[in-house]
Amino acid sequence: MPKLNLTDTYLGHTYRITSFVDVQSFDFERELNTLLHEHNQDHPDELWELYGQNRCHYIENQNAGCYLIQIKRPDSVPLTQLVIHIEQKKYLSLTSGQIKRWCQANLSQEDCEIVLKIIQQFISQHTSLMSLRLQLFDFSPLWSLEAQKLSEKFNFKSTQNNEYTHTRALKLIGTDEELLATVPPKTRAKIRHKSHENFMITELRDFKYIPALQMAIEHSFKRSADFKINSNFDDIMNMAIKYPEKCRIIGYAKKDNPDFPLAFVVGIIGDGLCEYHMAGSLNDPELRSIPFNYLLVWNLILWGKNSGAKLFDYGGISDEGPNDPTANISYFKRRFPADEYKVASESLWIVSPFKWFSFLFMKKIQALTRNVISS
Numbered sequence: 001m002p003k004l005n006l007t008d009t010y011l012g013h014t015y016r017i018t019s020f021v022d023v024q025s026f027d028f029e030r031e032l033n034t035l036l037h038e039h040n041q042d043h044p045d046e047l048w049e050l051y052g053q054n055r056c057h058y059i060e061n062q063n064a065g066c067y068l069i070q071i072k073r074p075d076s077v078p079l080t081q082l083v084i085h086i087e088q089k090k091y092l093s094l095t096s097g098q099i100k101r102w103c104q105a106n107l108s109q110e111d112c113e114i115v116l117k118i119i120q121q122f123i124s125q126h127t128s129l130m131s132l133r134l135q136l137f138d139f140s141p142l143w144s145l146e147a148q149k150l151s152e153k154f155n156f157k158s159t160q161n162n163e164y165t166h167t168r169a170l171k172l173i174g175t176d177e178e179l180l181a182t183v184p185p186k187t188r189a190k191i192r193h194k195s196h197e198n199f200m201i202t203e204l205r206d207f208k209y210i211p212a213l214q215m216a217i218e219h220s221f222k223r224s225a226d227f228k229i230n231s232n233f234d235d236i237m238n239m240a241i242k243y244p245e246k247c248r249i250i251g252y253a254k255k256d257n258p259d260f261p262l263a264f265v266v267g268i269i270g271d272g273l274c275e276y277h278m279a280g281s282l283n284d285p286e287l288r289s290i291p292f293n294y295l296l297v298w299n300l301i302l303w304g305k306n307s308g309a310k311l312f313d314y315g316g317i318s319d320e321g322p323n324d325p326t327a328n329i330s331y332f333k334r335r336f337p338a339d340e341y342k343v344a345s346e347s348l349w350i351v352s353p354f355k356w357f358s359f360l361f362m363k364k365i366q367a368l369t370r371n372v373i374s375s
Contacts, residue, residue, distance in 0.1 A: 001019055001065035001086065002019070003019055003020065004017065004018055004067065004126070005018050005019075005020075006018070006126065010114065010117065010118050011114060012073075012074035013071055013072060013073060013074060013079065013114055013118070014071070014072045014076070015069065015071040015072070015118055016028075016069075016070050017067055017068065017069050017070075017122055017126075018067070018068050019065065019066070019067055020068075021056040021059060021060045021068060025056050025068060025070065026056050028070045028078055028081065029050070029055065029056050029070075029081055032050065032078035032080070032081055033050060033271050035077070035078065035106065036049065036050060036105060036271060037271045037272075039106065040272050040310065044310075047139060047272045047273060047310060047311055048103075048105040048106055048272070049103060049105065049270050049271065049273050050081060050105070050270055050271070051100070051101035051103060051137065051270060051275075052246075052268040052269075052270060052275060052277070053083060053100040053101050054081055054082055054100070054101060054102075055081075055246075055270070056068070057239060057242070057243045057246050057247075058083075058239065058268070059083055060239075060242075061235045061238040061239045061242070062085075062235050064086060064087070065085075065086035066083050066084060066085050066086055067083065067086070067097075067122075068081070068082075068083055069081065069082045069083070069084065069118070069119065069122070071114075071115060071118060079106075079107070079111060079114075079115070080105070080106070080107060080111070080115055082099055082102060082115070082119070083099065083100070084097040084098070084099055084119075084123075084132070085097065085099075085100060086129075092355075092358060092359070092362065094130050094355055094358075094359050095128065095129055095130065096130055096131045096132070096133065097123070097127075097129045097131070097132045097133070098132070098133040098134075098135065098162075099119075099132070099133070099134050100135050100137075100163070101135055101137040101344075102135060102136055102137060102147075103137050103138040103143070104138050104140065104143040104146075104147070109146065109150065112150050113150065113153070113154075116150070116151070117154070119132075120154060120349070123351055124351065128352075129351050130350070130351055130352045130355035130356050130359060131348060131349065131351055131352075131356055132156075132348070132351060133159070133162070133346060133347075133348050134151055134156055134346065134347050134348075134349070135163055135344055135345075136148060136151065136344060136345050136346070136347070137343055137344045138343060139169065139311075139341050147345075148345055151347045152347070154349070155349055156348060156349045157347055157348055157349075157350075158345070158346075158347050158348075159346055159348040160346075161344065161345065161346045162346065163316070163344060163346070164315070164316025164317070164318075164343075164344065165342060165343065165344045165345065166316065166317050166318075166340060166341065166342050166343065167313055167315065167317055167340070167343050168313075168314040168317055168333055168334065168336070168338035168339065168340050168341070169311050169312060169313050169314065169338055169339055170312040170314070170336065170338040170339075171310065171311060171339075172274075172301070172304060172305035172309055172311065172312055176302055176305070176306075179302075179305065182337045183298075183336065183337055184335065184336075184337070186335070187294060187335045187336060190291035190294040190295075190335075191291075191294050191295050191298045193290065193291050193294075193295075195289075195290035195291070196292075196295055198254060198255060199252055199253065199254055199255060199262075199290075199292065200252075200253055200254075200255050200258060201250060201295065201296070201299050202250070202252075202253060202258060202261070203244075203248060203249065203250060203251070204237075204240070204249040204250070204251045204261060204264065205237075205240050205241050205244065205249070206237075206241075207234070207237055208259065209237070209251065209259075209261060210233045210234070210237060212260050212261050212262075213231075213233050213249070213261065213264055213280065214231065214233060216261070216262070216263060216280035216281050216282050217231050218280075219280065219281065219282050219283045220279070220280040220281055223283070224325050224328065224329060231278075236249065236266060236277075236278075237249070239268075240266075245269075245307065246269055247266070247267070247268050247269070247277075248266070248267050248269075248300070248303055249264055249265075250265050250266075250267070250296055250299050250300055250303070251264045252264065252281075252287075252292050252295070262281065262284050262287045262292070263279070263280065263281035263287060263292050263293065263296060264279060264280055264281075264296070265278075265279040265293075265296045265297060265299075266278045266279065267300045267303060267304060269303075269304055269307050269309055270309075271308070272308075272309060272310045272311060273304075273309055273310070273311045273312075273313055274300070274301075274304025274305075274307065274309040274311070274312050275315060276297065276300060276312070276313060276314050276315035277315060279293070279296070281293065293332060294335070297336065300312075301336075312338075314333045314336070314338060315333075317330040317333055317334070317340070318330045
């Protein structure tokens with residue numbers, strides 16, 4: 001992807017769009033986070049957050065292409081920061097974009113319209129994207145409804161969600177022991193289970209752990225969804241090493257083999273929220289006979305709380321239906337205390353109808369070819 005460093009104005013708002021992060025990018029983000037943090041301090045019942053996928057330290061370590069958008073108000077005060085993540089399609093060298101976790105935070109409806117207009121002008125004039133997916137995300141139900149109507153005004157159409165739409169979130173209040181007292185007795189017993197005595201919890205901040213992490217995530221997806229996954233742990237490990245206060249990989253290993261984690265969980269933290277990002281575990285018989293996952297998640301919750309987060313997001317839940325491959329994961333997450341929220345909806349803007357329908361046509365041809373070969 002060509003290097004981009006674009007600065008322009010729209011209705012008095014100055015914006016900068018880059019395909020990289022630099023000192024100026026981090027300075028803007030730091031100033032914006034200060035504003036959000038001050039609001040959270042003065043309004044304990046609200047959470048204004050710049051979510052992980054839209055933060056500089058997150059995209060700095062991603063191999064995939066992206067565009068960082070930073071917008072200032074006419075008085076030069078930071079307004080918002082967004083990231084368009086670029087996805088390369090398999091057909092005809094086509095690309096699409098996705099904005100993940102766009103939340104209301106400090107934005108009015110007028111602000112949102114300005115942001116969307118800047119995004120659309122940029123994509124139309126400076127990119128060859130065929131489509132843009134917009135994920136509206138917030139713990140306020142009213143925001144989802146307002147933002148959905150707003151996105152439709154800018155030619156976005158509701159579409160099937162790629163990310164989770166519902167989640168559970170725990171308010172991180174009180175001391176560690178007071179928080180533990182809110183956990184149901186059966187879950188609390190699993191956190192304190194004597195079987196943990198032969199194992200150890202450890203922070204993983206070295207590339208030597210990646211083969212074990214890769215194996216654990218492959219085993220997990222094979223068990224839950226019966227398909228293989230190729231996760232790039234280089235990105236997440238880079239972030240954990242460089243920004244341990246923002247990203248943590250917690251491992252669970254036998255005391256006699258501490259360098260080989262049998263299970264792990266990853267957390268990403270902002271200024272007010274800690275997110276359960278991903279997890280995995282091996283098909284080890286001894287491991288699967290003990291409640292290792294309860295202790296892992298509890299340690300992640302405590303890390304978030306002791307790092308200053310006000311809320312812990314369990315990273316999505318499902319309805320646990322009979323055909324739901326993630327039913328057991330959602331069941332597990334519901335063993336912890338939390339409130340449930342509808343947090344997301346997604347919409348799609350078809351930038352180039354010709355490219356989009358060419359893409360769909362090629363997908364259909366490939367599916368038909370696969371069916372003929374398999375029969």
